[in-house]
Every structure is written in structure tokens, then in C-alpha cells.
Amino acid sequence: xxxxxxxxxxxxxxxxxxxxxxxxxxxxxxxxxxxxxxxxxxxxxxxxxxxxxxxxxxxxxxxxxxxxxxxxxxxxxxxxxxxxxxxxxxxxxxxxxxxxxxxxxxxxxxx
Numbered sequence: 001x002x003x004x005x006x007x008x009x010x011x012x013x014x015x016x017x018x019x020x021x022x023x024x025x026x027x028x029x030x031x032x033x034x035x036x037x038x039x040x041x042x043x044x045x046x047x048x049x050x051x052x053x054x055x056x057x058x059x060x061x062x063x064x065x066x067x068x069x070x071x072x073x074x075x076x077x078x079x080x081x082x083x084x085x086x087x088x089x090x091x092x093x094x095x096x097x098x099x100x101x102x103x104x105x106x107x108x109x110x111x
Contacts, residue, residue: 028092028095029091029092029095031095032087032091032092032094032095032098033087033091035098036083036084036087036094036098039083039098040080040083040084043079043080043083044076044080047072047076048076051069051072051073051076055068055069
């Protein structure tokens with residue numbers, strides 16, 4: 001009976017490890033999606049502010065910015081969709097990229 005007990009304990013440990021790994025992966029995936037969403041919002045906000053600044057400067061010299069603004073919004077929407085599709089298609093790759101950006105940002109701000 002010692003062998004059967006050991007076998008049962010080993011199987012239980014393997015199943016527990018598998019479940020823990022699945023939970024960790026799920027949490028990491030959720031974190032990546034949240035961080036990606038935050039990054040997407042930040043990029044969109046930054047692009048909007050930049051477009052407004054450029055528009056104001058161009059208007060001050062007499063350039064019609066309505067056409068340019070419309071084209072920029074279309075491009076930003078396309079970029080936003082591409083980022084969302086990439087994040088959904090490759091969440092682990094996105095996690096790696098987010099981690100690398102975090103490390104670089106940390107190194108830059110630590111100086």
C-alpha cells in the first residue's frame with residue numbers, strides 16, 4: 001500500500017501544480033490585458049493632445065486642419081484596432097513586451 005499512497009500523493013501534487021500554473025497564466029493574461037488597455041488609453045490620449053497642439057499651430061498660420069484632423073483620427077482608430085488585435089492574438093508576447101518596457105522605464109527613471 002505504500003506504493004499506492006505515494007502514487008496518489010504524486011498525482012495530487014502534479015494536478016495541484018498544473019492548476020496553480022493555469023491560475024498564474026490566467027492572472028498574467030488578465031494583467032497583460034489590463035496593462036494593454038491602460039497603454040492604449042494613454043497612447044490615445046497622447047495622440048489626441050498632440051493632434052490638438054499641431055492643429056492649433058497650423059490654424060495660427062492659416063492651414064485648414066479639419067481635413068488633417070479627420071485623417072489623423074482615422075489613423076489613430078486603425079492603430080488602436082491593430083494594437084487590440086495584437087494583444088488578443090498574442091497575450092504572452094504582449095506580456096513580454098510590457099515587461100521589457102517596464103524594465104527600460106525603470107532603468108531610465110532610476111538614473
